[in-house]
Amino acid sequence: MPLPMADVITMIKNNISKRGTPLPISTGEATGWAMDLDIPHGGETILYTGLLYQLTPFIESVVDRLDKLDDESLGGLLKAGKVFSGILDISRFFVKPDKDEIREQHNKIKRIALLLRKAGVEFGYLYKDEMYSGVLLYDLGLEDEFKKHAEKVFNKFRKHGVKKVITIDPHSTHVLRSVYPQYIEGFEIEVKNYLEILSERGLSPENNIEEDITIHDPCYYARYEDIIQQPRSLLENGGLHIVEAEKSGRLTHCCGGPLESLSPKIAAEIAKYRAAELSGYCDKVVVMCPICYSNLKRVARGIIELTDISSILWKIYGD
Amino acid sequence: MLQKASEEIHRALYMKSLRKGLSRSVNRLVPAPYRILDRWRYLLGYTEEIREAKEKVLNDIDYYIDATMKMVEETKGHAYYAKTKDEAVKLVKDLVGKDKLIVKSKSMVTEELGLREELDRDNTVFETDLGELLIQFSRDKPMHTTAPAIHITREKAIMLLKRHGVKVRDNMSTMEIVGMVRLFLREKFVKADAGISGANSIAADTGSIFLVSNEGNIRNTTSLPPIHIAITGVEKIMPTMELAFKQAVTQAAYAGLYPPTYVSVISGPSSTADIEFERVYGVHGPKEVHVILYDGGRVEALKDEVISEQLYCIRCGRCQAECPIWQLVGNTWGGRVYGGPMGMGWTAIIEGIEKASSLSHFCLLCGKCREVCPMKIDMPRIIRYLKMYYFKYVK
Known part of the structure; x- marks a missing residue:
């Protein structure tokens, strides 16, 4: 029996309107990556995480729970009629993720920040004032809620005098750069992705890694934001050899992630398809999006080995 | 309607013969237009x-x-x-x-x-x-x-x-x-x-x-x-x-x-x-x-600025063959007649926007359909519109 999709959407909506994020995440879990980095509070240029990397372990935990629920106890729960109705305490739905997993996500953001710094980019951070982008509301079709949320985010930026935002994942990049201006009058904040910046700045590699890899382009970088060449140059300058999949660049194939909370089953089937396809090119797969990473991870074991691009860039340009 | 569709789609997901038939055909269907367009380039014009x-x-x-x-x-x-x-x-x-x-x-x-x-x-x-x-x-x-x-x-x-x-x-x-x-x-x-x-x-x-x-x-x-x-x-x-x-x-x-x-x-x-x-x-x-x-329903659909774009469709079905969801369940997703990405717009035209809006939630919005469409129809835009319609008027 599949999940009651409309109810799951309502649940997500209620959680975002209640606490600003789709899932409960503490300030430490959201901002912990910046500890020890001495990043200034606010500023004209800020690094904006959009919380997506930080939320991923939580999303994985919920998806895992929903997936199992999908199988076993859904019928009964639905009959009881309580679970998905009205405002729901989502904490019933997941086990807090492992500390190590949260730390691993923090490390990814930290490396991105350090790479930017190494490239001579000066930026601040909003710490606990940083808000989730609301992209999920937009993707689910909750337009009014999205608009309201986006306005709050914009006001927060304005309050801090932000003029330029550096994004680190495809969904936040797209929604801020290409969607916010459609919904918010006077949204004139410049939005740039860290891969664009790093590639422009022409960092010189510290290490040469001669290795074959293949790339799984995220849909929103490749098809919506034209971020295709930048990650490739950054990787190739570090000696990596990219085995291009036929379905790459603008023709990339979705990982299935966008459906993971509405139908974990369909999302997993798509991920299987994509993982099998990529493994035909190279078993080492570079991903650039935390959602792709997490959805492909569900089926990756024994088929492909996933690495977030930030980790490889750190090996090349960081250490 | 949404839940009924979801049940059908999930059932299709586990139909072995459907999946087998689809995957055999998809493997042949997907590469063909690339080869053709590479060779007879005037088609792009x-x-x-x-x-x-x-x-x-x-x-x-x-x-x-x-x-x-x-x-x-x-x-x-x-x-x-x-x-x-x-x-x-x-x-x-x-x-x-x-x-x-x-x-x-x-x-x-x-x-x-x-x-x-x-x-x-x-x-x-x-x-x-x-x-x-x-x-x-x-x-x-x-x-x-x-x-x-x-x-x-x-x-x-x-x-x-x-x-x-x-x-x-x-x-x-x-x-x-x-x-x-x-x-x-x-x-x-x-x-x-x-x-x-x-x-x-x-x-x-x-x-x-x-x-x-x-x-x-x-x-x-x-x-x-x-x-x-x-x-x-x-x-x-x-x-x-x-x-x-x-x-x-x-x-x-x-x-x-x-x-x-x-x-x-x-x-x-x-x-x-x-x-x-x-x-x-x-x-x-x-x-x-x-x-x-x-x-x-076509002439009426022309009044809708978003949905009407589907009328540019020449019905080649390439968006279907390339769609990650369609590849799994075929036209089980999309409507009575037309399925997959093109099915969203067409179902809105021929069966009403309400029906289509209930089905739109299965779309990943990955944008592959738009990318491969010969008419460059912005199907993700149509589908977002349908998703929004659902929460405004249907649910």
Whole structure:
């Protein structure tokens, strides 16, 4: 029996309107990556995480729970009629993720920040004032809620005098750069992705890694934001050899992630398809999006080995 | 509605034969247009010309419907405009009569009308496209716009044909199976009282209809019976014969078959003036040609700025073959007639925006459909619009 999709959407909506994020995440879990980095509070240029990397372990935990629920106890729960109705305490739905997993996500953001710094980019951070982008509301079709949320985010930026935002994942990049201006009058904040910046700045590699890899382009970088060449140059300058999949660049194939909370089953089937396809090119797969990473991870074991691009860039340009 | 659709889709997800059939076909279907476009590069130029021409037609649809109908009449055909499904079905029923043998070529518009089932009540109808014949025999629905039986495995095909009196055996090769189907349908073609087809394109300046096929069934359907009835959506109108040709072959190319084996151009009934230059109608081809321009929600949809973009669709089905969801469940997702990404817009047009909006939540919004669409239709935009509609007006 599949999940009651409309109810799951309502649940997500209620959680975002209640606490600003789709899932409960503490300030430490959201901002912990910046500890020890001495990043200034606010500023004209800020690094904006959009919380997506930080939320991923939580999303994985919920998806895992929903997936199992999908199988076993859904019928009964639905009959009881309580679970998905009205405002729901989502904490019933997941086990807090492992500390190590949260730390691993923090490390990814930290490396991105350090790479930017190494490239001579000066930026601040909003710490606990940083808000989730609301992209999920937009993707689910909750337009009014999205608009309201986006306005709050914009006001927060304005309050801090932000003029330029550096994004680190495809969904936040797209929604801020290409969607916010459609919904918010006077949204004139410049939005740039860290891969664009790093590639422009022409960092010189510290290490040469001669290795074959293949790339799984995220849909929103490749098809919506034209971020295709930048990650490739950054990787190739570090000696990596990219085995291009036929379905790459603008023709990339979705990982299935966008459906993971509405139908974990369909999302997993798509991920299987994509993982099998990529493994035909190279078993080492570079991903650039935390959602792709997490959805492909569900089926990756024994088929492909996933690495977030930030980790490889750190090996090349960081250490 | 959303939950019912979800249950159907999840059921399809675990249907082994469906998944097997789909994956075998998808592996062949997806690469084909890339090869074709690489080799016949002018096709890319055609897509731009067609898009431009469609804009012209859609912006002035009443004029183009009139112009087309006038030209059909001028070439001694009979032209009709059917606004609703009931009107269209009634027109065909009146033209055909009762207790007749009818051969039919595959047409999605006739699927919209449920025409085969409607006519079957008082007549005997045979689909002549092999894939569609399999759909008829299995009482299924077409799973892809140009390859309807894409989900039916060879084993199942043999079983279906056998059950309906086609003399096939289990160990037959595809070629042998096809030979038996040829034999089976041959006598239907000869005896048929009427042939029914769709149209891949229709030209406003000549009233000519264009039909593409590879099996040759359409030539038989439209030339052997004494009456030919063609039904096509009004969005298939092209301003000129040249553009109509381009639309027809471009659809074939993006569907993965190029050059198409047959392109029939039909402008009215067959005729001769070989005896004393007196023109008489009905020689070897049909004596009567009837062309029905079907609206079925299309003209109304033009008022909707977002949904109307789907009317640029030339129905090649490439968005379906490339869609991650469609690859798993075929047309199970999308609506009664049209499935997958294109199905969202088309379902909104022909079955109402409410129905389509309930189905839109299965879309990943990955944007692959837009990327591969020859008309560059922004299907993700349509689908976002439908998702938003759902929360505003349906739920």
